[in-house]
Amino acid sequence: MHARHRAVLPDWLTLYYDQPLEITHGEGRHVWDAEGRRYLDFFGGILTTMTAHALPEVTKAVGEQAGRVLHTSTLYLNLPMVELAERIAALSGIPDARVFFTTSGTEANDAALLLATSYRRSHQILAMRNSYHGRSFSTVGITGNRAWSPTSLSPFQTLYVHGGVRTRGPFAHLDDTEFTAACVGDLRDMLGQTRGDVAALIAEPVQGVGGFTSPPDGLYAAFREVLDEHGILWISDEVQTGWGRTGDHFWGWQAHGAAGPPDMLTFAKGIGNGMSVGGVVARAEIMNCLDANSLSTFGGSPVTMAAANANLAYLLEHxxxxxxxxxxxxxxxxxxxxxxxxxxxxxxxxxxxxxxxxxxxxxxxxxxxxxxxxxxxxxxxxxxxxxxxxxxxxxxxxxxxxxxxxxxxxxxxxxxxxxxxxxxxxxxxxxxxxxxxxxxxxxx
Known part of the structure; x- marks a missing residue:
């Protein structure tokens, strides 16, 4: 299988293990390989199997919806999509929220960047050092982790801010209060060197690919005060931190709750429990700022929405x-x-x-x-x-x-x-x- 994989797929497609593993099926928190060996799954397909493998409520919802219709596109009304959007809008904390569904976290962040740059009429983006936001051309351009950034070309002017890594870097020796103040000072200094029309800050509350690093609680609240002075939007990348995974909060941004909800949040991975679901939540004035037609062929498909509705219901009920x-x-x-x-x-x-x-x-x-x-x-x-x-x-x-x-x-x-x-x-x-x-x- 490994030889066949390498013969037809890109060399840069990362595989784990000296002898790569083929997972054939799963149940609960366990998966099995092609040799029949069972494993405890402590990675969940990169934080994507959020509730459990083969969760009966999700597999039943998928089967029932697949028996009715697999695909329609956003050109038609779609009850499962509307129901899920209503739930997510209410849970997001964002006032007058609108939801746009995509098929991945990369695409969700790409859409958020499109909205922010269109709304602010600027291609300047603030991003965190050590960050990761996806593998598309636009999201690679704001990724602050060179191991996952294969090109320096970008549609954006990206400005990288300190703060995402607490225990490394020039401010690591400071206590939390001093660390936050130093990062805010760095942000102010950086904005003083721009035209002042930066579109948005995009930040993971806990950096995923970067190694599950996070700033002191309240850092993004302190950043928000500076951003608001300039009208800069705040995008919280919740692709890995959303849906209660961090335990103390339903969303990662809530650890910085003094700032209130972000202007936009992006999500993916766990909500679909393995189905391809992502999306953006934004205030209506931001979401509706595009002045051209758009749609999504596969975002919000009836089957993935049915799975996500069942998965979210299970997560909340339990x-x-x-x-x-x-x-x-x-x-x-x-x-x-x-x-x-x-x-x-x-x-x-x-x-x-x-x-x-x-x-x-x-x-x-x-x-x-x-x-x-x-x-x-x-x-x-x-x-x-x-x-x-x-x-x-x-x-x-x-x-x-x-x-x-x-x-x-x-x-x-x-x-x-x-x-x-x-x-x-x-x-x-x-x-x-x-x-x-x-x-x-x-x-x-």
């Missing part, structure tokens, strides 16, 4: 946000304990491979370094990734500075306490494997 907070807190605690380096031969302490365990809810990052240094270690991340697979757990990787030195852990939001404990035990063993390999020894 309060999966609370489960993400409770079980995620337990998993975070277990991983922090597992990250502590152990004694080497003779009981002497040895340098550890874990720099930081961070996260919110079921969105956890484990940053790995070359033992005894502060240098990110893609090698350590790959070792842990492989060892975790051998132990029966699938996780992801990410990170900034052109490295993939962060483990990304984001199970479905129905994760149980027993599954969290089992997964944490496997990950602890995988960390020890990497630690032994990189320090050239074994624990005492």
């Amino acid at each position: 309060d999966l946000q609370a489960n993400a907070r409770r079980v995620g807190g337990l998993l975070l605690e277990r991983l922090r304990a597992a990250a502590l380096p152990g004694p080497g031969p003779g009981g002497a302490p040895r340098p550890g491979v874990v720099r930081e365990v961070r996260g919110r809810g079921l969105m956890i990052g484990v940053e790995l370094v070359v033992p005894g240094t502060d240098t990110p270690s893609p090698e350590a991340a790959s070792l842990v990734l492989e060892a975790a697979r051998e132990g029966g757990v699938l996780i992801g990787k990410g990170g900034g500075h052109s490295t993939a030195g962060v483990l990304r852990i984001a199970p479905p939001l129905t994760l149980t306490v027993a599954e969290a404990e089992a997964g944490a035990a496997v990950l602890e063993a995988a960390l020890r494997t990497a630690e032994d390999r990189l320090t050239g020894g074994t624990r005492a």
Whole structure:
């Protein structure tokens, strides 16, 4: 299968594992490979299987809708799309909200950029350093992570702002209040060097591909005060942080709640539970600013809308946000304990491979370094990734500075306490494997 894949698909299409994995089916928080081996899924198809694999409520909704009509396009009225838009508009917190559906997070962010630049009549965009917003030409142009930015060409003039990474960079030594003030000062200084007609700031409340990093709570509220002085819009990229995954909040922007809701938010991934659903929520005056005809052939299709409606209903009825907070807190605690380096031969302490365990809810990052240094270690991340697979757990990787030195852990939001404990035990063993390999020894 790997040889056939490489023969017909691009070389740059990333595959995990030395021996790539084919997933054939899933149920709950587990998936099976082509050899019949079962794994705990702690990555959910990149945070996309939000509730559970083969969730009966979703598969039933898909089957029933598919039996009626698969596709119509936005040229016709579509009851499942209207129903989902009503729910999302109400949940968004954005007043007088309008919703436009797409097929992915990339396309959602692309649409938000179109709206912002049209509304503000400017192609200047503020983006966060270490950010990722998609793989289209426009979203690559605002991505602040060079590992995922294959070209310097862009339709935008992009200005990158400090703040998305709390524990690295020139302000890392400051306390939270000083850090926020320094980032606001950087933003003001940058705006003082522009024409002043910047269209928007786009920001992930928790940076996904960047390694699940986040600023102190309230940073974007402080940014919002500056943006409002200039009429600049705020786009919250909730593709990975939405729908209660962070536990404490339904949307990531709510950690910066003093600012009120953003002007726009984008979403995708988890809402479809594997179906291709994305979208933009914006105030009516922004959403309606386009003065040309438009439509979406596949955005808002009846089948994907039926799936998303059923998935969202399940999430709300079972309060999966609370489960993400409770079980995620337990998993975070277990991983922090597992990250502590152990004694080497003779009981002497040895340098550890874990720099930081961070996260919110079921969105956890484990940053790995070359033992005894502060240098990110893609090698350590790959070792842990492989060892975790051998132990029966699938996780992801990410990170900034052109490295993939962060483990990304984001199970479905129905994760149980027993599954969290089992997964944490496997990950602890995988960390020890990497630690032994990189320090050239074994624990005492």
